[in-house]
Amino acid sequence: MKNIIIGTAGHVDHGKTALIKALTGIETDRIKEEKKRGITIELGFAYLDLPDGEKAGIIDVPGHEKFVKNMLAGAGGIDLALLVIAADEGFMPQTREHLGILSLLNIPEGIIVITKKDMVDEDWLEVVCDDIRNEVKGTFLENAQMIPVSSYTGEGIEELKQAIFQLIDQKTQIKNLDVPFRIPIDRIFSVEGFGTVITGTLIEGKMKVGDPVTIYPSRIESRIRNLQVHSHDVEEAYAGQRVAVNLAGLKKSDLNKGDVVAVPDSMHTTMMIDIKLTILKDCEREILNATRLHLYHGARDVLCKVVLLDRDSISAGESCYAQLRLEEEIAVKTGDRFVLRFYSPLETIGGGVILDSNPFKHKRNDPQVLESLNIKENGSDKEKISAALKDYSSRFETLSFLQVQTAIPKEQFDQQIQKLIKDKTAFRINDNVVIHSDYLSHLKDTAVKMLTAYHEENPLRDGMKRDEFRSKFLKYEDMAVVDKITDSLVNRKVLKIVNGCVALYDFEAQTDNNQELIEKAFQEGGFAPESPDQIAARFPKIKNFKAVLDSLVSSGKLIRVEDKILLHIDYYNKALEMAKESIEKNGQITLAEMRDLMGTSRKFAVAVLEYWDRRNITKKVGDARVLK
Known part of the structure; x- marks a missing residue:
């Protein structure tokens, strides 16, 4: 199906509106001031019946320099332009500006229409035609047909119609309907009994009654209550059609000319x-x-x-x-x-x-x-997606974001993503997030640099605690993403996980003769060990006492249940086993019972129970604890 928008362009008073009436029988000047002044101010709309029974929309744009803004509002969706030039005046300043605008908007096809043929003789008409040919050299209309007409006598109108039909049939491309629909709003009005209605050119996709929509940039949500194409109700509209859309639940004041009606989350x-x-x-x-x-x-x-x-x-x-x-x-x-x-x-x-x-x-x-922009202008789909991944990997943007960003149809986008992953240009984090391999290499270098410095400062520790590594390595709210990258670096033998710590793959914690001495001191303390300060005082010759203590905690040989209370792992596990057995037998355990089981003071029993509460091992119910 070919849905075509024809647009006029040209200098003021060169007969664009009269030409459209001659072609279609429709008067496009609708407001009082336009009729009074005899010039087009707002966009006008009509349609041309095509030989196959379809209708081509026609947009009548203002020619006066004061209304170029309104001309631009209608020019964006044009497939075929009629550059209108009056025979009695020839090429004029606004003709030149409109031609420039059509060229900049990359309008694919056009016909040069010379109006008011009845007002000049053949010799003058020939001079005007030669001048026009010189003016359009180097533009998309350089080889366009040039058809003289009179909208008043009808001369040339049928020839122009046939030229339009032939151009539509031979050259104008079929619109892509397999993308989310989008309509830039060029008119907003209210209809009694219906509410707010917008009009615009459906520039891509297809839409139907009942579809949800989002208004951009305000992001107001609505749905399509009713659709009209060429003043007739339809259930579905297609790219290339002029559409009137009745939006549910919106006031006229909610919308602005230039807003875009589109599929939710498509922009x-x-x-x-x-x-x-x-x-x-x-x-x-x-x-x-x-x-x-x-x-x-x-x-x-x-x-x-x-x-x-x-x-x-x-x-x-x-x-x-x-x-x-x-x-x-x-x-x-x-x-x-x-x-x-x-x-x-x-x-x-x-x-x-x-x-x-x-x-x-x-x-x-x-x-x-500049290199990235060159790829975005001239590169293949694969190269454009790769460039977008490079730009947005640090944000971990979703694939749907990147697909909208590159404007590549989803099926083609998904195929290219799979190819990039297969050739290791990209790395999949999860179903929704893929990053560029260059960024993964950057993260690897970041991790190596950070852990190298950490190991130098903490040679006795197995590595950096995983929670600490997460927060320092990559400040990103989704920890699953951080863990996926960490696991990837582990699989690539860049990192390793030891006792819940992250370390460089080839790092080995140094041993210290004092480690065994300090570990034994805590082990001898059983369920009621001395505080770190007390033990440090017993071994004044150990100058790196804190580093040794930290390495024992990092390796899991000591459990810091409270700031000043550290239990040897053997006694911690024994306490946990005794508590679980007691709760399984009695349904709960009190502080006094825990104190008696450990054979120690209330201070140590409280520290252990509160540690378990924080770790969600136990839960306090009244004066007792139960297993969570």
């Missing part, structure tokens, strides 16, 4: 975009770095600052990579086209394509940034 909002910028060949301005501009995307107009990433200025006909830093949040996708106009006075200076819809803030003249 990201952003305050920055990376772009390939092209300046129009006839632009008379030199655009300096940090110049303030107007960004036009869909029906949205946002102020921004352009950061030129590899130069200080850009002039007519030149292209470069740049970053736009926006003054308002917008929702865009990689691959979208846009137009830029100068801040003041308002004049179109250029535009281009979005290479990254949610980038990091870049430093200028960074070779890595």
Whole structure:
């Protein structure tokens, strides 16, 4: 199915609206001021019946320079442009600007329509045609058909219709429906008994009555109550159609022209975009770095600052990579086209394509940034996904985020991810998270550096406690992700786990003759050992007493049940075994019973029981403990 949007463009009063009426019988000027002044101000809409029974939507855009913003709002979804030029005036300033805009938006096909043929003689018409051919050289209309018509006498209208039908049949591509739908809003109004209605061009995907939607950038949620295409109710609408959407539960004030209606979670909002910028060949301005501009995307107009990433200025006909830093949040996708106009006075200076819809803030003249943008512009799907993984691995972004970010269809995206994992360019953390192997190597180097320093400071310890390692190695809220990376480094024989500690694979804790001496002192203390300070006082010649003590705790030979109470592992296990036997027999154990079993004072029994409570081994119920 081919769903086509035809758009007009051209100078004010060159007969665009009259041409559409001659083609369709529909008057597109609908508001009082338009009829009074005889010019188009807002977007107008009509449709053309095609030979196969389908209808092509037609957008009538304003030609006056004051309403270029409204023209841009309608130009984004055009598949076929009719560049309208009056025979009695020829190429005019707004004709040139509109042609530049159509070129920047990458409109694929077009026809040059010379109107008001009845107002000039053949010699003049021939001169105008030659002039137009010179003006469109180097543009997408260089080899386009040029058809003179009179909207008033009807001369040439049928020939124009046939040319449109032929172009649609031969060249215009079928839209991709297998992506989430998206509609930039160009009109908002209320209908009594129905509520809020928006109109726009469905630029991708398909939508049906009942579908949930999200309004971007506000992220307000709604659902489709009703759909209309060409003023007829439909159950489903397709990319390439002009659509009116009745949104449930929303007020007119909830929406703004330029908002985007889309599938929930199918878009990201952003305050920055990376772009390939092209300046129009006839632009008379030199655009300096940090110049303030107007960004036009869909029906949205946002102020921004352009950061030129590899130069200080850009002039007519030149292209470069740049970053736009926006003054308002917008929702865009990689691959979208846009137009830029100068801040003041308002004049179109250029535009281009979005290479990254949610980038990091870049430093200028960074070779890595420029290389990455070159891949995003010219690379294969696999290379683009690899570049996105490099950018976002440190955030552990989900695959769904990356798929939206790259704007590669999901099936193709999933296939390329599998290839990247297979050739070890990427590493799978879990079903939702994949990171680039370069980042995994970076994490390996980080772990090695951190543990090398730790082992030098703590040669007697088996390694860093796993909880401490988690918090220092990678500050990320999902511990399962950190553990997965740690386990990967263990499998690769970079790290090892010893007694609940993380160590370098080839590290061996040093032995110290004093270890056995201190361990024996705690072991002799049984269930009531001396405090570390008391034992340290007994061995004044041991200068590294704390390091030795820490190594015994790290290795699990001593259990620190309280700051100043450490039990030898043999007595700790014996106490735990006695407590479990007593609870299994009596259903619980009291402090007094624990004290008697250990044959020690209340202080040690309290320390052990509270330690078990903190470890969720026991739970206090009244004055007794039960096993948890």
